[in-house]
Amino acid sequence: MLRIAVGAGDHIQGGPDAVVTLVEYGDYECPFCARMHSIVKRLQKHFGGQLRFAFRHFPLTQIHPHARSAAEAAEFAAVHGRFWQMHDALFDNQDRLGPQLYFDLAAALRLPVEDLREALAKGVYGDKVRKDFMGGVRSGAKSTPSFFVNGERLEGPYGFYSLADAIDAALIRAHSPP
Amino acid sequence: MAPILAPGVRAPDFTLPQTADRKLSLGNLVGRPVILVFYPADWYSVCDDQLSLYNEVLPEFRKHGAELIGISVDSVWCHAAYAERRNLHFPLLADFHPKGAVARKYGAYRHREGVCEGAIFLIDGQGTIFWSHCCPVGVNPGADGIFDALERLSAEEGGGAGCCA
Numbered sequence: 042m043l044r045i046a047v048g049a050g051d052h053i054q055g056g057p058d059a060v061v062t063l064v065e066y067g068d069y070e071c072p073f074c075a076r077m078h079s080i081v082k083r084l085q086k087h088f089g090g091q092l093r094f095a096f097r098h099f100p101l102t103q104i105h106p107h108a109r110s111a112a113e114a115a116e117f118a119a120v121h122g123r124f125w126q127m128h129d130a131l132f133d134n135q136d137r138l139g140p141q142l143y144f145d146l147a148a149a150l151r152l153p154v155e156d157l158r159e160a161l162a163k164g165v166y167g168d169k170v171r172k173d174f175m176g177g178v179r180s181g182a183k184s185t186p187s188f189f190v191n192g193e194r195l196e197g198p199y200g201f202y203s204l205a206d207a208i209d210a211a212l213i214r215a216h217s218p219p
Numbered sequence: 220m221a222p223i224l225a226p227g228v229r230a231p232d233f234t235l236p237q238t239a240d241r242k243l244s245l246g247n248l249v250g251r252p253v254i255l256v257f258y259p260a261d262w263y264s265v266c267d268d269q270l271s272l273y274n275e276v277l278p279e280f281r282k283h284g285a286e287l288i289g290i291s292v293d294s295v296w297c298h299a300a301y302a303e304r305r306n307l308h309f310p311l312l313a314d315f316h317p318k319g320a321v322a323r324k325y326g327a328y329r330h331r332e333g334v335c336e337g338a339i340f341l342i343d344g345q346g347t348i349f350w351s352h353c354c355p356v357g358v359n360p361g362a363d364g365i366f367d368a369l370e371r372l373s374a375e376e377g378g379g380a381g382c383c384a
Binding site: 183 | 268271276359
């Protein structure tokens, strides 16, 4: 079960009235997460306003050397209101992860590149990323990606239909009399 | 299949090769909690996810003063290649010869397949098993159960490190 409720500290797409909340713990260097990135977009399109999506960081830094810095770059963009643009761009450019890509993306999003350079050097967003990670570990996330539907962890392997089925089931539950 | 050793039982001591020229004894770790992780095989995808996760949360295990040790029937050479590839920062011990001898003492040997169970033991600083967990084949137990047990152990021993979530 998800131990950290979705709230103000989260990156969220979709309104608070959504019936179902999908939480992903993901890693920008994980190939499965990149694959799921487009599938999550299809799910959002399919379920529309009924679905809310939150992304939390789960970087496996010892096997993915760029995962932590990529997550920190996304957090930097979030402070400037550009989290989702950076998030999409990081997954779309997964084969080029590294400082140069982050600076290029920041420049394209009109973010202060020098501030990003300094934030990465000082690890300003390291605590936030680590907090996401440990919250995932304590909730039972075991690898990347890990998905939770209305707080309940789904077992992988994940695909469009397995996630859509879980979201459908949560919708039916929400609309059934107790 | 015999069950794995239960909480309250004294953890059987052992000495196993960590590398070709270095051995590790459980007895030498007295005084701090030890997380003993038996797993079926290096390179096996489920174990791989599990060990990569533990490698990642190693700093949080150490905040509890705990040592993490992995054990499988793979040889020291296989362990060396695997640990290097995955950048592991904790010892993998080779229960290789006689095969599975230590795993058998803990009830954590799968005789039919000739590999260790996916079994975890949290041993307290006095050498007694505080918590143990055996996972079905093909299931990654994650780390939350270990942290729950570490927090209970820290609370029972009074003080110690707190929650690190």
